[in-house]
Amino acid sequence: MLEVEGLAVAYGAIEAVKDVTFTVEEGRIVCLVGTNGAGKTTTLRAVSGLLRPHRGEIRFLGRPIHHLPAHTVLALGIAHCPEGRRLFTGMTVEENLMLGAHLRRDSEIAKDMLRVYELFPVLGERQGQRAGLLSGGEQQMLAIGRAVMARPKLLMFDEPTMGLAPIMIQRILDTIALLRDQGTTVLMVEQNALAALTLADHGHVIDLGRTTLSGPGRELLADPRVRSAYLG
Ligand code: ATP
Numbered sequence: 301m302l303e304v305e306g307l308a309v310a311y312g313a314i315e316a317v318k319d320v321t322f323t324v325e326e327g328r329i330v331c332l333v334g335t336n337g338a339g340k341t342t343t344l345r346a347v348s349g350l351l352r353p354h355r356g357e358i359r360f361l362g363r364p365i366h367h368l369p370a371h372t373v374l375a376l377g378i379a380h381c382p383e384g385r386r387l388f389t390g391m392t393v394e395e396n397l398m399l400g401a402h403l404r405r406d407s408e409i410a411k412d413m414l415r416v417y418e419l420f421p422v423l424g425e426r427q428g429q430r431a432g433l434l435s436g437g438e439q440q441m442l443a444i445g446r447a448v449m450a451r452p453k454l455l456m457f458d459e460p461t462m463g464l465a466p467i468m469i470q471r472i473l474d475t476i477a478l479l480r481d482q483g484t485t486v487l488m489v490e491q492n493a494l495a496a497l498t499l500a501d502h503g504h505v506i507d508l509g510r511t512t513l514s515g516p517g518r519e520l521l522a523d524p525r526v527r528s529a530y531l532g
Contacts, residue, residue, distance in 0.1 A: 301326040301361060301485050302347070302378075302454060308355035308509075309339075309346050316342040318509035320356070324454065324502075329476065329486040331500035331517065333493040333530060339509040340489040341383060344456050347487070348380040349373035360454070375403050377453035381460065383489075385443040389432030393423050396431050396442055400449030409449070416445040419475060437468035444475060448484075455479060457488040461495065473499050493530035497521045505530075 302324040309317040317339040324330045332340045345351045347358055349370035358366040365373055374380075379400070387396055397416060401409045417424030420441040426434065431442055440460060447455055457476065461469040473495060480486050490496035497503045500517035505526060513520065520526050 302487065303359040304343070304347065304356070305359075306356035307343065307346060307353050307358065309342050309351050309353045311342075316509060317346070317353075320506060320509070320511050322504040322511055322514060324485060324487050326453075326485050327480065327483065328501040329480050329488065329499055330502045330504070331496040332487070332489045332504050332506055333491075333496055333520075333526075334506035335530070336491075338506045340506055341458055343506070344380060344458055344487070344489055347373075347456065348378060350380075371403065374450060374452075378456065379447040379450040379452035379454070380456045381443050381447040381458065383458040383462065385439050387431045387439055387442055387446070389430065391431060392428050393431055393434070393442055394427040396446050397423075397449050400446035401451075404449075404451065406451075408451075412449055412451060416448055419448070419478070420445060437464050437471070440464060440468070440472055441475075444472070448479070452484065454485045454487060457486065457490075459489060459491060461490065461492060469495065493526065494521070497526075 305321050307317055307320040320343050334340055346353050349368050353366050422438055423445055460472050476486055497517040497520050503517045503520045504511050505513040
């Protein structure tokens with residue numbers, strides 16, 4: 301579904317991503333792991349069209365997308381649930397969810413809203429409440445719900461469990477697995493390599509801007525290089 305090949309992205313003179321290559325197959329959860337500053341967020345932002353690579357290719361459903369603006373990438377079916385959630389805290393839960401659907405012209409938006417409320421009943425109970433009043437875990441649910449409202453083919457998550465309590469972390473990871481089981485392909489970035497590789501069908505390790513290891517999640521978990529670098 302998604303092919304990233306020889307990707308390089310710079311912020312001015314700093315080349316944050318030097319040579320990243322990986323693929324995401326339809327119906328899978330694929331996870332990028334690596335230490336702070338390895339280039340994981342930068343990679344997702346390049347896929348979303350928020351950053352322009354200076355080398356390499358990104359193809360989605362066989363079509364090059366690395367020259368396209370973010371709204372076109374979204375319209376093609378890639379939604380991004382960013383680090384830090386980026387909600388509109390002064391707007392209600394429902395208004396935030398509607399914003400996720402702003403590019404859609406089909407008649408199933410209300411149906412998908414109900415689906416989000418089924419995934420996260422607490423959002424249904426708080427539809428009229430301002431997003432800024434939700435707890436951290438509830439805000440993460442809303443950020444996921446907003447991305448689901450775009451009805452994406454590929455859903456990208458950047459650190460979806462960051463700063464959450466253990467019970468909420470499990471809840472979010474279970475929801476990501478459920479979305480995959482319902483047919484959405486997932487690409488995620490996660491610091492917590494143990495949780496991420498347990499969940500992921502496939503994993504890629506990024507180190508200093510380069511993909512260094514790739515394999516099924518459970519194989520990477522058992523790899524002594526991954527264990528010593530990321531699992532203590
Ligand atoms: P983290 O998990 O800490 O977010 P990451 O793997 O997602 O790490 P990136 O956020 O992609 O890493 O950052 C890669 C490198 O690019 C880092 O060295 C970072 O300092 C640098 N960088 C990120 N954003 C910017 C920016 N806006 N301007 C300049 N440098 C940046």
